[in-house]
Amino acid sequence: MTISIAGDVVRAPDGQGESPPPGRGRRRRRPDLRRWISPLALVVLWQVVSATGLLPPDKLSSPWTVLQAGVDTARTGELGDAFAVSVGRVGIGFVLGASVALVLGVVAGLSRWGNYLIDPPVQMLRTLPFLGLIPLFILWFGIGEQPKVMLVALGVAFPLYLNIHSGIRNVDDQLIEATTALGYTRWERLVHVVLPAAVPQTLVGLRQSLGIAWLALIVGETVNADAGLGYLINNAREFLRTDVIVVGLVVYAVLGLATDAVVRLIERRALRWRGN
């Protein structure tokens, strides 16, 4: 994840480059166990300094306490509720932001006037640090669910718009011409050539925007939340429960990884034609 507004268009990988998606197909690479030595050692060290009192629990709880806190909050339903609320916020915000990005990106990508009218303001607005808009959002939307959802939507919309737009703009003219020569109408060319050609770049945008979505949520939830993972964490802070704070952070991390894995799965299915 990156804190910038993620306005940069990263070119879609050509299939060869990029790190190979893990666990592809039959010949799954054996994980190299040597890579686990130092992470495990760090956890053991953490446990040891906690147990010896070198690291007081009001600064950071031991891994074992964190694990217990995770089990406890899950058992009481606290964690599950917070989880559902946060996922809901990201879900709604994402759908909202993605819809706007899709409509604007397609219109600006396909129509010359759309491009003239839509692209300049979006390119200008994307330079604003969107997390800095929180004070305005509180004034506009209050402190309820709305500012949080809107912050996610805003964070999602920019990277997705930029990638959809450039994906459509960079379609190979030669392919379009080949179908024109076959007598394809503008609409048919759109369906058969332009939109499929924009898919790889769009998926790059999707991945960026989901990363931003979680970041926006975390920031949004630290402001006056009365439910959700951010509330769980802030509430824990009041009682110096560093174990619960860490549980919340771990859940955020897992959610981020999970959405990324989903996009990778979609990419693998949708971009099969590019091979590994």
Next chain:
Amino acid sequence: MAGELIVQVEGLTKRFGQRSVLSSLDVRIGHGEFVALLGRSGSGKSTLLRVLAGLDTEVEGSVRVEGTVSVAFQQPRILPWRRVWRNVVLGLRDQGRDRSLAERALAEVRLDGHADAWPRTLSGGEAQRVSLARALVREPDLLLLDEPFGALDALTRLAMHRLVEQLWREHRPGVLLVTHDVDEALQLADRVLVLGQEGRIVSEYPLALARPRRIDDQLGVRAEILNDLGVTEYAST
């Protein structure tokens, strides 16, 4: 040329800004006739082909093309996200998404068994044959070939010449082959047109020889054509 014309171009002028690439050009192609258009690079050969393909409509003069037209370009221009057979049926547009038609066309270009392949797995020659299958599947009355062998290696090019000749004999479309390869033109065409720098046909050579042809039998014509193209050291004395 027999009565029926598939292409009739009269007084065609095409300008790019101030420069005329084609000026008052006349071309006729008969049904089933194989015509090769030679010219130096920049002489406007591809421009003429694009006009006939309907890709360039801002021209002066009269252009009449009858029936279905197909184009094979120098690059295969197949869609990388579609399997080979789905690329072939693109040539049919809406008349069904019939796999069996695609397979028949693929068999004709010697690509049986590649129907389900992804384009990235094909060699240059194979991709070019897919492009040819896509052009032929719609049974064109006019087949426009824009240096379709230009990007291939020499051996593959020879194999493609034989293939194109055979397909032409079986389907008998009118063909306009744009090329700068004199030997290719002599090998394949019924008639060779030479497009001059001033954007007009400067000479025309009917080739009566039976196929398959040997270059040795045509050294005289070859020298004349090269002379037209400005290559004088080979000119016969």
